[in-house]
Amino acid sequence: MAEVVEVHKDWIGSFPSGKKITVVFVIGGPGSGKGTQCAKIVSQFGFTHLSAGDLLREEVKSDTEQGTMIKNLMHEGKLVPSEIIVRLLLKAMLASGNDKFLIDGFPRDEENREAYEKIINIEPEFVLLIDCSREEMERRILHRNQGRDDDNMETIRQRFEVFQQSTLPVIQHYEKMGKLRRVDGTRQPDMVFEDVKVIFAQLNTQANEGSGVSRVQTNPFKRWFLDLFCGCFDMQDRRN
Numbered sequence: 001m002a003e004v005v006e007v008h009k010d011w012i013g014s015f016p017s018g019k020k021i022t023v024v025f026v027i028g029g030p031g032s033g034k035g036t037q038c039a040k041i042v043s044q045f046g047f048t049h050l051s052a053g054d055l056l057r058e059e060v061k062s063d064t065e066q067g068t069m070i071k072n073l074m075h076e077g078k079l080v081p082s083e084i085i086v087r088l089l090l091k092a093m094l095a096s097g098n099d100k101f102l103i104d105g106f107p108r109d110e111e112n113r114e115a116y117e118k119i120i121n122i123e124p125e126f127v128l129l130i131d132c133s134r135e136e137m138e139r140r141i142l143h144r145n146q147g148r149d150d151d152n153m154e155t156i157r158q159r160f161e162v163f164q165q166s167t168l169p170v171i172q173h174y175e176k177m178g179k180l181r182r183v184d185g186t187r188q189p190d191m192v193f194e195d196v197k198v199i200f201a202q203l204n205t206q207a208n209e210g211s212g213v214s215r216v217q218t219n220p221f222k223r224w225f226l227d228l229f230c231g232c233f234d235m236q237d238r239r240n
């Protein structure tokens with residue numbers, strides 16, 4: 001008789017053990033340009049972009065009780081329970097097959113962060129904060145024209161409130177850990193990306209240094225000096 005294996009109903013899956021998974025959180029006020037910068041990061045650095053807001057909007061389309069609950073909370077500019085968003089993130093991460101993730105619009109509060117640590121628990125490499133003035137964010141949202149139910153003055157006010165009250169403690173947490181990377185998001189998108197690029201390029205350098213790639217290969221000057229030095233002593237095969 002076949003053995004009956006009871007699978008826990010909430011089980012989503014897990015990453016293969018030993019595989020290095022890179023996570024970067026992207027946070028900022030509503031309309032600060034998170035989605036805009038994430039699109040640029042994806043095309044240049046090969047990350048999978050997961051927008052917490054987009055995953056929730058997708059869930060709203062499913063005609064379920066949970067979908068209706070999420071729809072109402074988003075319409076009011078309030079946060080959806082953390083466990084829901086963390087499970088949606090994990091599902092999307094596993095489905096992507098990638099190992100580099102940009103998680104946009106998350107964590108929005110300490111509860112989000114704790115649920116992530118409990119369920120996914122992959123330490124972010126760093127947290128990119130896009131800084132922008134409230135007036136500029138408001139102007140951008142009101143011109144966004146994506147037909148979003150929450151892009152109206154009353155909901156925008158509540159979303160700013162949530163950012164001030166709930167997201168700032170998360171920012172302070174990562175700042176204390178030395179993980180916060182702040183960029184000035186009030187400038188044109190390409191100008192903002194110039195700074196973002198420098199931050200992500202450092203991540204690539206760290207990865208090379210931590211992998212089997214020779215450190216010497218990452219620095220052309222060192223490479224040139226060692227070639228010269230080794231050439232003098234006929235050490236061509238031992239230089240790395």
Ligand SMILES: Nc1ncnc2c1ncn2[C@@H]1O[C@H](COP(=O)(O)OP(=O)(O)O)[C@@H](O)[C@H]1O
Binds near residue numbers: 140145
């Ligand atoms: N640096 C920028 N300067 C001017 N407009 C921007 C900039 N970044 C984004 N936008 C525009 O502002 C709106 C909000 O940007 P978006 O990336 O959707 O923000 P978020 O994901 O943070 O809510 C969009 O219409 C976008 O095209």
Ligand SMILES: Nc1ccn([C@@H]2O[C@H](COP(=O)(O)OP(=O)(O)O)[C@@H](O)[C@H]2O)c(=O)n1
Binds near residue numbers: 081
């Ligand atoms: N971690 C998250 C992210 C978004 N959300 C909900 O999704 C809404 C839209 O988030 P978003 O990231 O798409 O948009 P912005 O407010 O950043 O423009 C928020 O106002 C929340 O209602 C959430 O509850 N929890």
